[in-house]
Amino acid sequence: MAEVRLESIGKVYPNGFRAVSDLSLTISDGELLVLVGPSGCGKSTAMRMIAGLEEITDGTLKIGDKVVNNLRPKERDVAMVFQNYALYPHMSVRENIGFALKVAKVPKTEIAERVSRAASVLELEKLLDSRPANLSGGQRQRVAMGRAIIRNPSIFLLDEPLSNLDAKLRVKMRAEISRIQAELGVTTLYVTHDQVEAMTLGDRVAVIRDGLLQQVDTPQVLYDTPANLFVAGFIGSPPMNLWQAGVTIGETTASVRIGEQSVELEAETVARVPDLAEFSGREVVIGIRPEDLAIGGVDNQEWPALSATVGLVEPLGSEILVHFDPGAPLAATGDPDMEDLSAEGDVLAELAVAKFGPRESFAISEKIELRMDPARLHFFDAEGGNAI
Amino acid sequence: MTRDTFEERLFGAVKWMSVAFFLVITVFPLLYMVTLSFKPIEEVLKDPTDIFPSWNQFKSFRPYRDILRSESDGGRGFMKFIVNSGIVALITVTITVVLSTFAAYAAARLNFFGKRAVSAGILLVYMFPAVVIAIPLFVIFSRIGLRDSLLGLIIVYVAQTVPVALYMLRSYFQTIPRSLEEAGLIDGLSQFGVIRKITLPLSAPAVASVALYVFMIAWNEFLFALLFLLDKPDLWTLPLAVQQLDTTEVPRTMLMAGSVIITIPVIILFFLAERFFSEGLTSGGVKG
Numbered sequence: 023m024a025e026v027r028l029e030s031i032g033k034v035y036p037n038g039f040r041a042v043s044d045l046s047l048t049i050s051d052g053e054l055l056v057l058v059g060p061s062g063c064g065k066s067t068a069m070r071m072i073a074g075l076e077e078i079t080d081g082t083l084k085i086g087d088k089v090v091n092n093l094r095p096k097e098r099d100v101a102m103v104f105q106n107y108a109l110y111p112h113m114s115v116r117e118n119i120g121f122a123l124k125v126a127k128v129p130k131t132e133i134a135e136r137v138s139r140a141a142s143v144l145e146l147e148k149l150l151d152s153r154p155a156n157l158s159g160g161q162r163q164r165v166a167m168g169r170a171i172i173r174n175p176s177i178f179l180l181d182e183p184l185s186n187l188d189a190k191l192r193v194k195m196r197a198e199i200s201r202i203q204a205e206l207g208v209t210t211l212y213v214t215h216d217q218v219e220a221m222t223l224g225d226r227v228a229v230i231r232d233g234l235l236q237q238v239d240t241p242q243v244l245y246d247t248p249a250n251l252f253v254a255g256f257i258g259s260p261p262m263n264l265w266q267a268g269v270t271i272g273e274t275t276a277s278v279r280i281g282e283q284s285v286e287l288e289a290e291t292v293a294r295v296p297d298l299a300e301f302s303g304r305e306v307v308i309g310i311r312p313e314d315l316a317i318g319g320v321d322n323q324e325w326p327a328l329s330a331t332v333g334l335v336e337p338l339g340s341e342i343l344v345h346f347d348p349g350a351p352l353a354a355t356g357d358p359d360m361e362d363l364s365a366e367g368d369v370l371a372e373l374a375v376a377k378f379g380p381r382e383s384f385a386i387s388e389k390i391e392l393r394m395d396p397a398r399l400h401f402f403d404a405e406g407g408n409a410i
Numbered sequence: 411m412t413r414d415t416f417e418e419r420l421f422g423a424v425k426w427m428s429v430a431f432f433l434v435i436t437v438f439p440l441l442y443m444v445t446l447s448f449k450p451i452e453e454v455l456k457d458p459t460d461i462f463p464s465w466n467q468f469k470s471f472r473p474y475r476d477i478l479r480s481e482s483d484g485g486r487g488f489m490k491f492i493v494n495s496g497i498v499a500l501i502t503v504t505i506t507v508v509l510s511t512f513a514a515y516a517a518a519r520l521n522f523f524g525k526r527a528v529s530a531g532i533l534l535v536y537m538f539p540a541v542v543i544a545i546p547l548f549v550i551f552s553r554i555g556l557r558d559s560l561l562g563l564i565i566v567y568v569a570q571t572v573p574v575a576l577y578m579l580r581s582y583f584q585t586i587p588r589s590l591e592e593a594g595l596i597d598g599l600s601q602f603g604v605i606r607k608i609t610l611p612l613s614a615p616a617v618a619s620v621a622l623y624v625f626m627i628a629w630n631e632f633l634f635a636l637l638f639l640l641d642k643p644d645l646w647t648l649p650l651a652v653q654q655l656d657t658t659e660v661p662r663t664m665l666m667a668g669s670v671i672i673t674i675p676v677i678i679l680f681f682l683a684e685r686f687f688s689e690g691l692t693s694g695g696v697k698g
């Protein structure tokens with residue numbers, strides 16, 4: 023068990039590409055920290071530097087109190103689950119799981135004992151004599167897990183371990199990983215591009231973009247107070263609605279202009295976000311999550327109103343998603359996946375979305391009046407995207 | 411007959427015809443060689459319908475015994491040549507396989523300056539025909555006193571086989587997913603341990619075929635053996651010794667017996683190694 027401390031870690035590949043910049047992060051003893059970000063943002067690179075598979079260009083990496091920058095993987099006492107599992111094809115499941123112990127010259131009887139214990143945790147007993155080639159994806163994933171947990175390492179590193187599984191198995195294994203990690207209490211770094219996985223698994227979540235750390239905090243804090251536009255757009259599904267808006271703050275009144283509409287802000291909102299005053303007369307990005315929008319009614323008469331046209335209705339049983347257009351385009355957040363969707367002409371990527379109870383009903387092209395929960399409005403600097 | 415069944419039958423027929431064709435062109439000469447090593451060619455020429463040796467001819471094993479007996483016993487001393495060829499082939503295989511395995515690993519995995527140039531150079535070397543370098547080598551080896559020795563021959567064979575061996579192994583190593591080796595590093599192996607415990611076991615089919623290839627070259631090579639060893643009958647390798655039998659004074663049966671002796675080990679090795687080649691070892695390790 024150990025604390026892992028990254029101090030201004032950077033990575034420049036031999037071809038000159040800078041994959042990670044100035045990454046400072048502490049994974050506390052026994053914590054499960056999730057590193058999340060779009061693919062290609064440098065997550066695997068960061069993890070591989072911790073594992074010792076990739077040289078660290080700048081900064082200091084400490085495990086416990088020891089600087090390990092120049093230690094080889096075997097001297098760092100880390101266990102890793104690879105995205106592609108990387109099982110040894112020429113060994114049986116039993117040999118795969120026990121391999122690290124064999125290398126460490128653990129006595130045969132003890133290896134056998136520990137292998138069978140790991141196999142029972144992962145329900146692999148019946149497969150111990152099979153070769154990896156004869157296993158299903160889910161079984162291979164569990165063998166890869168087994169190879170990691172058998173060692174009692176100081177650190178677990180998991181690189182998108184569930185991304186090759188189908189949705190149902192993914193949910194099951196997610197719970198399983200969470201349980202095993204809590205049980206063993208091993209310091210864990212978990213890498214994923216899936217923010218739902220990040221939110222459900224992480225004690226804390228670190229969001230990274232283009233090799234730069236955006237924000238590290240508990241899932242709830244990330245969700246409630248994203249530090250910038252990117253985090254706001256990346257965390258949460260469906261994502262936060264974000265629009266370019268002009269702010270005007272007078273003596274007694276305050277308003278934002280979203281498209282052609284002027285939306286009045288309450289005094290409390292202005293008081294809650296004092297720095298907003300500095301942006302009077304300028305552009306900001308205003309954000310609100312789908313569930314913080316409501317249908318106009320008696321109990322929310324005071325809330326800022328927004329009229330919109332319904333573009334698409336998705337009844338999900340437990341709730342209804344209403345995709346709408348308030349007459350203003352969504353602001354870009356820098357999430358490459360969302361940009362890909364827009365580029366492909368996906369209509370949903372162009373529309374804002376609200377989440378309502380299942381008993382409401384809507385028609386396409388209907389004009390509706392939405393109310394925005396003023397306590398849940400987010401404001402971001404249009405330049406740079408930092409939260410105001 | 412529908413078109414599908416017609417095509418099916420046509421391809422079926424073509425398939426069997428090609429199998430038969432290859433059988434004929436490979437098995438017949440072999441069969442003839444074996445037959446003629448027992449039965450004098452004059453008898454065959456007299457009655458071409460009866461190519462099989464009589465039981466007595468077969469049982470006596472004469473040509474083989476004559477050829478294998480040492481010269482002092484009135485034989486042809488082939489036991490010695492078999493040993494010479496065996497030594498040359500085995501040492502060449504060992505050196506080439508070890509050298510090219512490490513070099514191929516370096517070329518496939520490690521980063522070093524001029525890696526691309528080295529890779530291109532590997533094949534370039536192989537493109538020089540042996541005859542072109544034979545004479546210069548003859549001169550050089552005469553000067554440094556390596557000409558009349560098996561060592562000189564081994565050096566030439568190693569130099570001749572390393573480029574292709576290296577190229578084959580490098581291509582194979584490149585197909586082994588890097589993450590398998592990284593998993594080995596994480597599991598506590600050193601870089602060398604990874605090669606020994608993971609890369610090499612996974613490369614067994616490639617190493618076996620390279621070894622077989624090198625063995626065949628070293629076992630069958632004639633030109634350099636002739637150039638280097640002609641004056642030293644004690645050091646002759648099998649191809650050279652068999653070629654020396656090709657005179658009118660030596661019965662044809664003996665020449666054929668010599669040919670059989672050269673051929674048999676290669677065939678045996680091929681069947682032993684075949685099992686290796688058909689096993690797909692790397693499948694199932696990684697996904698995605």
Ligand SMILES: Nc1ncnc2c1ncn2[C@@H]1O[C@H](COP(=O)(O)OP(=O)(O)O)[C@@H](O)[C@H]1O
Nearest residue numbers: 035037039041060061062063064065066067068
């Ligand atoms: N060996 C390498 N040489 C050069 N660039 C690399 C190398 N490995 C990864 N990269 C680049 O670094 C970036 C981050 O890669 P990676 O850490 O694998 O991303 P992620 O795991 O977040 O998807 C990518 O743009 C990738 O193309």
Ligand SMILES: [Mg+2]
Nearest residue numbers: 065066067182
């Ligand atoms: Mg990755």
